[in-house]
Amino acid sequence: MARTLLITGASSGIGAATAREAVAQGWNVALVARSADKLETLAEELGDRALAIEGDVTDLAAVEDAVARTTAQFGGLDAAFANAGRGLKTAGTEKADPDDLRGLIELNILGLLHTARAALPELRKTKGHLVLTGSAAGRRHIAGSVYGATKWFVHGYGGNMSEEMREWGGRCTVIAPGMVDTPFFDEAKPDKLKPEDIAEAVLFALTRPAHADVREVFVMPTG
Structure with a gap:
């Protein structure tokens, strides 16, 4: 029976690449994001193994509904990838807009917590896997980086x-990429990591044998 992976921030970048890789390896995928049009296009590309669910992970009820729809469609949940995240329009504590700061924290921290909270009851049934998108920025100090501080939270929480x-046979992995050439940045980064590199890291962690717990995958570009 095919396993099922729920992915937040699934409409582009790392999330979309992970969905493609998962389906290529025989998984069902539930695609969660706010961009309904992009989700539907991706779901059509991936076929019957994909379910598009428009939703905002900063809304706990929306994430709980996404998990319920996923289990109703595919019969269970084996893994959840809390991938949705964002940066600041203007970096730093003093210069950043307060509403922008709030939005960053709500998505990068509360959105991740909501995804975990909604998924854990189902993951407990399957001895499943929680995957979190951390960052190289969460493994070192960067002058004034509030974004980096949110990723420190992700690493600690993971x-x-x-x-x-582990008390009930589940696993949690933090994926920590360096700079990735995704829509996260305003300009292309052709010499950096590709979303597919991170997707492969996610599937590597998910497909380890039950006795192996890969807690962090740290991926940096050579360029």
Whole structure:
């Protein structure tokens, strides 16, 4: 029976690449994002193994509904990839707009927590896997980076969840990429990592044997 992966931030970049790689490896995928048109286009590309769900992960009820629709469609949930995230329009504590700061924290932290909270009851049934998008920015200090601080949270939370989930046979992995050539940036980064590189890292973690717990995958560009 095919396993099922729910992906947030699935409409482009790392999320979309992970959906393509997962389907290529025989998984069902639930695609969650706010961009309905992009989701539908991706779901049509991927076929019957994909379910498009428009939703905002900063709304807990929306994420709970996405998980319920996923399990109704595919019969269960084996993994959830809390991938949705964003940066700031203007970096730094003093210069950043307060509403922009709030939006960053709500998506990068609360959105991730909502995804975990909604998915965990189903993952417990399958001894499933929680995957979180961290960052190289969450493994070192960068002058004044509030975005980086949100990713420090992700790394700390991921380690804590690994300890919690191991109690019932589950696993948690933080994927920590360096700079990736995605729509996250205003300009193309052709010499950096590709979304497909990170998608392969996600599937590597998800497909390890049950006795192997890959808690972090740290991927940096050579360029």
